[in-house]
Amino acid sequence: MLSVAEARARILSAFSALPAETIALPDALGRVLAEPVVARLTQPPFDAAAMDGWAVRAADVAKADPAHPVPLRRIGESAAGHAFSGIVRAGEAVRIFTGAPLPGGANAVVMQEDCEADETIVRVGRAVAAGRHIRPAGFDFAERQELLPAGRRLTARDVALAAGANVPWLSVRRRPRVAVLATGDEIALPGDPLGPSQIVSTNALGLCALVATQGGVAHNLGIARDTADSVAAMAAGAVGCDLLVTTGGAAQGDYDLVRDVLTDNGVALDVHTIAMRPGKALMFGRAGAVPLLGLPGNPVSTGVTAVLFLRPILRVLQGLPPDETQGPQRARLATALKANDRREDYLRAALSTDADGALVATPFSRQDSAITSLYAQADCLIVRPAHAPAAAAGEMVGIVPLSGGALNL
Incomplete structure (x- = not known):
């Protein structure tokens, strides 16, 4: 045998x-990349606000505190998709929203919770260092950067990343x-x-x-x-x-x-x-x-x-390794098992976790190969090598998970 x-x-x-084929990004979930995904742009493409607040020059608010707010003249607004086109000069501030481009001249963002404003003046009640609450250009990734390697099965998160990298077509295994x-x-x-x-x-x-x-x-x-x-x-x-x-x-x-x-x-x-x-x-x-x-x-x-x-x-x-994980997976045995004969045994079992978060495998009491109802309930197969000696409850055993596949978040 x-x-x-x-x-x-x-x-x-x-x-x-199998050979590669080119598909549209909306069809990519679960497919395996034949070629890497490479960014076609820099993200973000500009310095962007990481908070709602006010774009300022850090030097102008270096001495600001709640008891002594610094007044600045508000000169405009920068919102996502609608950048402020002017320059922030000494004594000025621009209302800014998360994700919006940082105006020229500004080098920091003060959170709106630390400011009070009317139609013409904003009073800044907290000092900020240069670069505070700013995501610089390329903070996520840069143009021509490899984002996903060949041989990767694409998840929903990967699809979103490829979209953000402006990649509408992918080379995947058939x-x-x-x-x-x-x-x-x-x-x-x-x-x-x-x-x-x-x-x-x-x-x-x-x-x-x-x-x-x-x-x-x-x-x-x-x-x-x-x-x-x-x-x-x-x-x-x-x-x-x-x-x-x-x-x-x-x-x-x-x-x-x-x-x-x-x-x-x-x-x-x-x-x-x-x-x-x-x-x-x-x-x-x-x-x-x-x-x-x-x-x-x-x-x-x-x-x-x-x-x-x-x-x-x-x-x-599909260009993947034969198994999802490198090396055998293991779990703690919930009940004792008798010694095995010359055939490698694959026992249907349920998985749980103990108080320490370790996996525990509980083999079903009935292992007849005609019982489909228990096979449907199984989370894994406990692997018993040929001629394995009796195993006590608490011993570690090899398992083959029955989960995993193409559709992975």
């Missing part, structure tokens, strides 16, 4: 980043196109009439949703029945995609036809037995020109293997 690490390494070595094919006479689409031996298909819709969360575009090919002709015809719908993912038919039973049908069509497939639980049988190869990843048909096995194998493929296709 292959280890999970070895199987992942073999599979991921077959993929590289979104992976993933065809998803469920197989089996026993499954029917949600809402369709169920035969006496049928169950509702969950895997294809779950896989399509996972592809979307990771920034890909999913194409649901439907359900292939347990005949060679049906499997071949449905799999042909993956032409033009970057990956075909099948669910079911990866084992070696009499009705597991995916391997045999695709092999008969001259496709090289590796059928691996992975030393993991849940999930064991896994296929990888090519269906014509399209890479194929065959996942098990058991619902939780499908979900867990998709997290461990499909999710990193999608990240690599």
Whole structure:
């Protein structure tokens, strides 16, 4: 049996980043940059007020205090989008608002709370140093400065930054196109009439949703029945995609036809037995020109293997490292666990925090790979290496978070 690490390494070595394409900024959320975002202007483009108040010469108010306010002649106003065009000279002040350009001659802003004004005179009751309450030109960033690096998945904050840098178009990696094919006479689409031996298909819709969360575009090919002709015809719908993912038919039973049908069509497939639980049988190869990843048909096995194998493929296709974090993530174990056997175990668990803010993982008492309701409630997978000894409550264990993806604030 292959280890999970070895199987992942073999599979991921077959993929590289997709070509770049140019998109409009409003479509950029969740996309991965192929080229850096470089500022097309300086921000702010001028010295700007950081407070509502009065633009003054610091020397004119150097001796001001509440008991001895300094009177200055008000000569105008500077508001956002409406700069004062004159020059502040000795004994003068300009009413100014946050974000407005600092008038020529002024070198400080006194907060409005420290002043009293009528229509002609402002009385300044606090001294300020030169530069006080001013954001100098380029305080945020300068023209031609790199703001976001290539290989970054764009968040809502990144989109706002690119907009502020006056960048209307971005070069990003093309979104992976993933065809998803469920197989089996026993499954029917949600809402369709169920035969006496049928169950509702969950895997294809779950896989399509996972592809979307990771920034890909999913194409649901439907359900292939347990005949060679049906499997071949449905799999042909993956032409033009970057990956075909099948669910079911990866084992070696009499009705597991995916391997045999695709092999008969001259496709090289590796059928691996992975030393993991849940999930064991896994296929990888090519269906014509399209890479194929065959996942098990058991619902939780499908979900867990998709997290461990499909999710990193999608990240690599977008020019990202296979995992969101460098190195294993860890949490404190809430309950004791028995020793593990030769298969790497992925236990569904809930995450919480203790009084010190540390992560605590609580494995569910039932771990059967058919229990989809608990898998939906899980926050992470606790990783139990092969032959791991018994673990006591409070020990640190490795975890695989089930959160994260393309849509990040």
